[in-house]
Amino acid sequence: MDKLDALRVFCAVVETGAFSRAAEKLGISTSSVTAQVNALESHFQVKLMHRTTRSMSLTGEGRECYEQALRLLAAMQDLEANLQQATQEARGTLRVNMPGLVSRLYVAPALPRFLARHPGITLQASASDRMVDLVEEGYDVVLRLGDIGDARLVARPLLPTRFVCCASPGFVARHGAPAVPEELAGFACLHFILPRAGRLREWQFADGAVFTPPSRVAFDHVDSLVEACKAGAGIGQFLSLSVEQELRSGALVPLLAEYQAAGPTLTALYQQRHQRAAKVQAFIDFLGEVFA
Known part of the structure; x- marks a missing residue:
C-alpha cells in the first residue's frame, strides 16, 4: 500500500461524502477506493468510518486521521513545488507588501533592474503601513520595520535605521x-x-x-x-x-x-516553506542589492 495515495483517497471520501463520488473525482473505481480505505484501517488498526448503505460518518480516530492527512499532503505538495522551483527559472506572480515610504523611495525606483533580470515574474505590490498577516493574506514577501516575532516566518535584515x-x-x-x-x-x-x-x-x-x-x-x-x-x-x-x-x-x-x-531594522519576511522558491529568492536577493 502506498500510504500517501491511500490518504489522498481517504481525504477524497471525506470531502465528497461518498465512496462513489470520491472514485469519480479521482478517476478510479469504487472498489479501488474501498480497498484503499480498508487498507488504511488495517494498517492503523482502527476504524476510520462508520459506513452503512445510506450514510457515512467519521469516527474520532477518522477525524484525527483526516486532519493530520491534510497537513501531511499539503506539506508534501509544498515540498514538491519548492524543490521544482529551486531548479527552475524565477517566474510567476509575486505578491509583496511594504510600507509606502519604502516603496516610493527605495523599491519602486529600482524595479526596472529587477524586471529586466527576471522577465518571467509578474509583480503585484501593495504599499501599506498596515500590519498585514503574510500567511493569511497570501503575500510572498513582506517588508516591515522592527521585530515581527513570528516563528512561521524567515526574517532577512535589510537596513538598520x-x-x-x-x-x-x-x-x-x-x-x-x-x-x-x-x-x-x-x-x-x-x-x-x-x-x-x-x-x-x-x-x-x-x-x-x-x-x-x-x-x-x-x-x-x-x-x-x-x-x-x-x-x-x-x-x-x-x-x-x-x-x-x-x-x-x-x-x-x-x-x-x-x-x-x-531605530528599528527594515526586514524582509517570507514563509519558511517558500524560502527556496525561485521567485522569492530572486526578490530577496534584489532587496539585498537595493539596501546594500
Whole structure:
C-alpha cells in the first residue's frame, strides 16, 4: 500500500461524502477506493468510518486521521513545488507588501533592474503601513520595520535605521540649533502622530532617553511632516530612511548628532516553506542589492 495515495483517497471520501463520488473525482473505481480505505484501517488498526448503505460518518480516530492527512499532503505538495522551483527559472506572480515610504523611495525606483533580470515574474505590490498577516493574506514577501516575532516566518535584515533630528538650513540660520535634547523645548518642533494609537510618537535619544518636546504641528503622514520640515516649519525627528535623500542633498541638516538613537531594522519576511522558491529568492536577493 502506498500510504500517501491511500490518504489522498481517504481525504477524497471525506470531502465528497461518498465512496462513489470520491472514485469519480479521482478517476478510479469504487472498489479501488474501498480497498484503499480498508487498507488504511488495517494498517492503523482502527476504524476510520462508520459506513452503512445510506450514510457515512467519521469516527474520532477518522477525524484525527483526516486532519493530520491534510497537513501531511499539503506539506508534501509544498515540498514538491519548492524543490521544482529551486531548479527552475524565477517566474510567476509575486505578491509583496511594504510600507509606502519604502516603496516610493527605495523599491519602486529600482524595479526596472529587477524586471529586466527576471522577465518571467509578474509583480503585484501593495504599499501599506498596515500590519498585514503574510500567511493569511497570501503575500510572498513582506517588508516591515522592527521585530515581527513570528516563528512561521524567515526574517532577512535589510537596513538598520537611526532616529535623526533635523531641520532646514533656513530654520537653523534664523533660530539656531539646540545643543542638547532638553533645549528642544525652546524651539518649534514637528511631531508624528502614530496612526493606530492616535498619540504623538515620543522622540528617542541615545542611552534610552525619551523626550517629547512641545509642539504646535503634528501629522500622521511622514511625507507631509518631511515637507513641513524642509519648508522651515520646525525641527523634526525621523527615521534615517525617511530623510536620507534630503540629508544628502542638503535640504535638511542633522541636529544633535551625538545623541542619535538606533531605530528599528527594515526586514524582509517570507514563509519558511517558500524560502527556496525561485521567485522569492530572486526578490530577496534584489532587496539585498537595493539596501546594500
